[in-house]
Every structure is written in C-alpha cells, then in structure tokens.
Amino acid sequence: MSSEKSAPEWPWPPASDHQATYDLHCHCGTIRYTMTVSPPLYAEHTQGTEQQYTAVECTCSWCQRNGEIMAHPLTKNVSFDHGAENRSEYRFGSRIAPHWVCKTCGSTLGADLGPMLKKMGMEERLAINLRMLRGFDRSKLKIKPASMMEGAPPNYKEYIDGLYAQNDK
Ligand SMILES: [Zn+2]
Ligand SMILES: [Zn+2]
Numbered sequence: 001m002s003s004e005k006s007a008p009e010w011p012w013p014p015a016s017d018h019q020a021t022y023d024l025h026c027h028c029g030t031i032r033y034t035m036t037v038s039p040p041l042y043a044e045h046t047q048g049t050e051q052q053y054t055a056v057e058c059t060c061s062w063c064q065r066n067g068e069i070m071a072h073p074l075t076k077n078v079s080f081d082h083g084a085e086n087r088s089e090y091r092f093g094s095r096i097a098p099h100w101v102c103k104t105c106g107s108t109l110g111a112d113l114g115p116m117l118k119k120m121g122m123e124e125r126l127a128i129n130l131r132m133l134r135g136f137d138r139s140k141l142k143i144k145p146a147s148m149m150e151g152a153p154p155n156y157k158e159y160i161d162g163l164y165a166q167n168d169k
Pocket of ligand 2: 058060061062063
C-alpha cells in the first residue's frame with residue numbers, strides 16, 4: 001500500500017475497450033501526424049461507454065508558456081507521416097526530453113518522454129499537444145489540470161531570475 005501511495009500520479013488515463021485515431025498538423029501544415037489513443041478523445045467516439053480520454057493542462061514552465069493541452073499516447077501509436085524532417089527540438093531542465101516545434105511556423109507539437117519513461121522501466125510515450133488536432137475544438141475535450149511537472153528541477157524561476165540579474169550588472 002505504501003509503495004502505491006508514493007508512486008507518481010501519471011497524467012494519462014487507463015486504456016478502455018475503445019480507441020480512436022486522430023489527425024494532427026502544425027499551423028503551416030508541413031508536419032502532419034496521427035495518434036491513436038484509448039479511451040477516445042471525443043465522447044462521440046466512445047460508442048456509448050462515455051469513457052472519454054482525460055487530457056491535461058500541464059503547469060510545467062514549458063506548457064505554461066505555450067498553452068499546451070496534452071495527451072500521452074504510446075510512442076508506437078503515433079506516426080509522423082509528413083514533414084518529420086521539418087521538426088526542430090528544444091531541450092531544457094534534465095535535457096532528456098526533446099520538445100518538438102515546426103521549423104517553419106513555430107507550432108509546438110509535443111515531446112518525446114520515451115527516454116525518460118524507459119529509464120523508469122515504463123512503456124515509451126509521447127506528450128502530444130492536442131491544440132494541433134485537425135479541427136481542434138476545445139469544447140469536445142475533457143481536460144484537467146496536472147501539476148506533477150510544476151516543480152520539476154532545475155528551478156525555472158531561479159534560471160530566469162539569473163538571466164535578469166546578469167542584465168542588471
Ligand atoms: Zn509548421
Ligand atoms: Zn508540461
């Protein structure tokens with residue numbers, strides 16, 4: 001029991017009996033990808049079970065600045081079909097997770113959590129920004145706040161304060 005209590009609360013829901021596949025694309029459309037998740041993102045795809053995917057509005061320093069709404073599909077269930085070579089990556093903190101942006105339009109696509117989860121002995125997942133959904137409609141999503149990454153080291157505020165302090169010298 002005590003080990004269950006200390007386990008981190010992962011931001012993705014347990015899989016249901018249903019799954020659905022969704023198209024995503026960056027703002028300029030160069031990068032187009034698909035993702036399969038279970039349970040489905042939209043109530044209309046749950047076949048009456050009403051088990052809908054709970055996406056998270058993450059409060060880490062990156063998501064706060066970019067307004068990302070995240071789902072966490074298994075890496076094997078995401079496919080970058082067009083324009084993957086147009087991805088640039090940004091790493092921060094422990095630098096283990098590349099955060100992808102489109103080189104052309106700057107859209108924030110998601111991040112690869114695979115290396116981090118693998119180190120913890122877990123199945124590899126991506127964090128996918130649902131704002132890239134084709135026909136994005138926030139009202140169709142079930143969203144909850146997620147604060148587990150909020151205090152992830154290093155301290156972001158200290159880092160930024162350090163930059164300002166340099167300016168002031
Ligand atoms: Zn783009
Ligand atoms: Zn985040």
